[in-house]
Amino acid sequence: MKFDRSGVSTSSGTKEAAQGKLDDSAVLDSAHVGDIIGAFGTVKVDDTRSSRSKGWRRLFTLLAIMGPGLVVMVGDNDAGGVATYAQAGQNYGPHLLWTLLLLIPVLYVNQEMVVRLGAVTGVGHARLIFNRFGKFWGAFSVIDLFILNALTIVTEFIGVDQAFRYFGLPSYLGIPVAAVLLFLFASGGSFRRWERWMYLLIAFNLAVIPMAIFVHPNYGQVVSNTIIPSFPGGINASLLLLIIAIVGTTVAPWQLFFQQSNVIDKRITPRWIPYERIDTAVGVVLTEIGAAALLIVPAYALAHTHAFGNFTSALGTAVSLRAHAGSVIGDLFALVLLDASLIGASAVTLSTTYALGDVFNIRHSLHWSPRRAPAFYLFYAALLVVSAVIVLIPHSPLGLITTGVQALAGILLPSATVFLVLLCNDRVVLGPWVNSVARNIVSGVIVWILVLLSLALTAATVFPNLTGTQLVQGLGVGALVGALGGVVLLVRGRLESATYDRTTPSMKMDRAAVLKERENWRMPKLDKLARAEMSIGRKLGLGTLRAYLVLAFVMVIVKVVQLASGH
Template sequence: MKKFGPALLVTAAFIGPGTVTTATLAGGSYGYALVWALVFSAIATFVLQEMASRLGLVTGKGLAEAIRGQFSGISQLLVIGLVVSAIGIGNAAYQAGNLTGAALGLSAISKIELTIWVWILAAVSTGLLISGKYKVIEIALIALVFLMSLVFVITMIMAGPDLSALMTGLVSFSVPSGSTLMIIALVGTTVVPYNLFLHASIVAKQTKSDNLQQSVFDNRIDTGLSVGLGSLITLAILSCAATAFFATQTQVETSNIAHQLTPLLGNYANFFFASGLFAAGLTSAITAPLAAAYAVSGAMNWPTQLDNKRFKAIWLTVMIAGVVFASLGIKPLAAILFAQATNGLLLPVIAVFLIVALNNRALMGEYKNGIFSNTLGGAIVVFVSALGLYKLISLFF
């Protein structure tokens, strides 16, 4: 466990309701056909999170502060506007998915309506953020999320995934009819833009080691192990859904989403799945507004202390926007899928700024990006941008 560090919190943040529902819908609707997209997402997550955390480790700055420092004059104002709008819009959508997912779990085991649970969960999250004691509860919730993850992995093994179909899905790079939005959502639920800001800020606040080279190496190992663990969990969820829904031609619905855990948990599947969604949703509902506050405050050159009024105003705005979006009456699974797709569409904007910062020798010194990192990062930006552009064009033609 010594090699695990800050990146484990990032993993816990992206294994939220969005990951559970999106991977379930992907497996239930397309079987193993989109496994390649999952693997791409894992590689993209590692590449970008490693860049962001390396920046925080080397410079002692968050991603937003570093991006701001790369520009001046009108260009700086434009960049600040893009960062603020991208993270603001993205986190508002993501927050709606967090609250909806957690409420979905609670409404499944109670007679209280989903919208009421959304407001209750928002109030709890707001109270925890204001008190400053949310970290203690977050640790307990992360433990519940990983317990749920363990169950998915065991269930996948018990269900006996179709290894031949899985390998075919890994190398076929197929895009089934109507799956473009799902692919973008799979990317968006794994490579979460706000996690880039969160990871850089967490690492930047750590006590610096005398051996920076070793710290950078350890950070890379931490990121690889943590992202690998999160990707395994996502693959387990997709596999369970492929076996429970796609193989039996059963439509994934809000009422039967826990059905995939029946082989292991039997009659307790619904309760356990609901508890896991609640834990995952509340953890992410705390993290997303915080990350937005760090990003926007850094971009605006404002203080990033928890007790700062501007800092509080930012995360509270994201919280309120999430409640409003989650209360509009949109179908729960559709709302969560939309949130993940929004993240996927916003990712190229943040990734470009990150790569620009990592290529600044004055900022990064000998730890600036090399040709290999730039090639991978550029390929990720091009691929995700092409997906988003294709989806937008398909809406009109």
Template sequence: MAAPIRHLNPWMRFAVVAGPGLVVMLADTDAGSVITAAQSGAQSGYRLLLLQVVLIPILFVVQELTVRLGVVTGHGHGHAIRKYFGARWAWVSVLTLLVACVGALITELSGIAGVGALIGIPGWLSMVIVVVGLTIMAVRGSFLSVERIALAVGLFECVFLYVAYKAGPDLHLAMTQAFDVPVRDSAYLYLVAANIGAVIMPWMVFYQQSAVVEKGLTVADLRAARWDTAIGSVVTQVIMGAVLVAAAATIGRTATGQSLDTVQQIAQAVTPFLGEINGTLMFALGMIGASLVATIVLTLTAARTLGELMGFNHQLAQSPRQAPWFYGVYVLTLVLGGLLVASGVDLVRLSVGVQVMNALLLPIVLGLLFMLARRALPEPYRLKGVYAVVVAITIVLTAGLGLCAGIAGILS
């Protein structure tokens, strides 16, 4: 891919290179993240709003390392760990990934089923439509077509910005509560861990590194790929903040501390100023966009990473005949996720719990990412000097805060 765009100006190069960063960031604002943000606004008002801003540079620092590793080494994350740290650590990282993927996929599909219930579609039918549709998309599409579909559905999340605006937030109260940090409140700490886990997820690291490799990006595209990641980091956190604000301005104002139990309840809570029909439609579009783009990313990540580790073909450019195991894992993951959703799991409680689990897994994921950036990259691109110290401090503080807050919340 690098040859045709070598002589393009920076804007044209960005237009061609952009995609992996925006897709993974839109997937980051998935059903579980939307629900976690809504729960945060309902239970703590605007007190977790500042955290959404603080997480923007942290998210960029983490994902930029995956971009650098992908374009410079040409290896996916699982392959790179196996090459530089051996099969044992590769399997530890992949098992960590699979645990995160399974938990997240259930929340995505449950979110879709919940939206279907809003408009009268049975859960089983929603799952059939999603599994069949995404299977056809993968089997019949190329990497670029799948990426464009993911971007298109993910952009529906932007309706949450309008929802937040129409909810009529109190800006003075928002500023006051944003700087109110009740560090002794175990429920608040649990939500802190959930929000950290909702923003920095293990599968994001694996997906973006593999995606830039499959797209054929090279070191000549590194600057544009970084901008792709930076813009996506801002977009995903603006959407998270919008959901939190909408919930804080509605149910957080009238029934502070109330726990949300279903997607339908969240829809009713955050859309009262839009009218019943418009509110339901806009919430449904946002949640469908969030859930679908994350489902695409999660299933591709699981199939690609297992392919990298076990040595079977694992790219969308290859046909099902050329990569039967890749497509088999992809479809099996979707089907199993759909069947688990039919078990009637409590989506809101599961979603927040999955984000806390992500936070608890961060020391392993971010630790391996940092060591790869120090060992796998050649001298011009290696993580070193003052920036390496900054990244190390950022990773230790983020992983440590997520771990401590998660444990404190669980023990309470």
């Protein structure tokens, strides 16, 4: 595939159509406009038939468009995910499987919103926050992302290190090799080549399914624990920390930034949103099946052994599996850990460099080669190198980082989700693609549940003498407050909508016309948009949430240090 100086695909003979779309949209990188070039096919920029086609043509179109949803979802089961799910299974058996079932709608709802944002706006998540809410809130979102992503990339290299050490290979060999491979995956100047590498890694990741079958789980017990929530040993700070870690590793903030930017980089426009929704849904199912398998393997293979209830690390789990379930299970677990670490490192590093490209307005696309986008690949390489070096430093607190980063992701997720919901209700940004009432209700429930979990963890850390019953009562009161607040917001939203429709009939007619042409609706250029109004109530709400999250952030670090020190 060749590109002209603007980065627009020229091999299809549709340069003019692509350039026209660039001139009319808010897209910041010219490489983000043109043919959709997927691992399994190409969709022309001027294709007007495939979006409504049926049969084999529809399947081939889906295969060409699929990718961002699969990569972000399977990348979710990264090194930290493998460790977290293994810890849940090894310490609590199959009793926490229910958390994975509840996270399915959370995953899909969040990622479907960023699919619409990416396809409709053509602008990354960080850039939208900066533009719509100002530098103050934009800086907060990017700083959160950068710190958390940097720590997450370190955990990916920890996973690489543990997998190599399982097979007796030294760290100083395995980690540099992994870093070089990750750079080579992304730096070929071909989106298609990178996506094919990701598909290869994703295919191997499916080894977790036969591995779970080989340990002969009790399927009735698995189904029961998936459907019926339970809290083994009662609700306490340690269990809450693990549940929040499961949430944080399953629905991480980096996923929002990555998929929105990857949808843009793949040149997916509103016409193809239904296909990308399917891609996301398939990814959600696969990642939750994989997560369940990773939990089930140690839960049943290590049951009734001295290793049960004594999780130390993913490496320790692999060694225990080899000792108690055979070398095949142990080796497969270690290989899945290595594979998951590579997928996660690639996705999380790209999430960060995409965001930095948006913020600093530099070329940021896998369609560019390092020569054409040097700053983009310099950021990418620097993140890999720094993370690899941290893992190689003797006596680095690797266990502390691995344990804490997943919980911190869960703590910071409410803030990321709030900005996501605000953007998806911004008619200037999404026009006819704004959230429906049902989506807003689900999103509100998700945010409030995450806040309640972090509140419970903070309370259990500050007041260690709180009983499980008191924590449950507190969660119940919080749920009631959230329900009442939701009713107030719903009524207020209805009244504002009715007022809007009565006072602006011409706009109502315009919106009706736009709805008929949703496929072609794109957000105008950013310099033509007035900044979103920040009411006093919204500022107070966001400020309160930010202050609380800082406190919760500190409390999680305190709890992790306590656990790491054995207190």
